[in-house]
Amino acid sequence: MDDNDKMAVLIIGIPVAGLIYCGVGIATMMSSPWLRDHALLAGGTFTLVPFISFAALWTRSSARFYRDKDKNQG
Numbered sequence: 779m780d781d782n783d784k785m786a787v788l789i790i791g792i793p794v795a796g797l798i799y800c801g802v803g804i805a806t807m808m809s810s811p812w813l814r815d816h817a818l819l820a821g822g823t824f825t826l827v828p829f830i831s832f833a834a835l836w837t838r839s840s841a842r843f844y845r846d847k848d849k850n851q852g
Contacts, residue, residue: 780825796828799824799828803824
């Protein structure tokens, strides 16, 4: 996969995945009485899951980039 294809996947795929995630979250909250009663906990969980996932992904990618950069220089 070349760089243009990767960029297209990012530009199209991430917003679509976000919309699907939001739809699943809203549908789950509408259908579950427990989640409606504990809206703050449910909303916090639905917010933190993608944030933590992408923060970990970003950190690993950044660490890999700098590790490879140091190998190529030294």
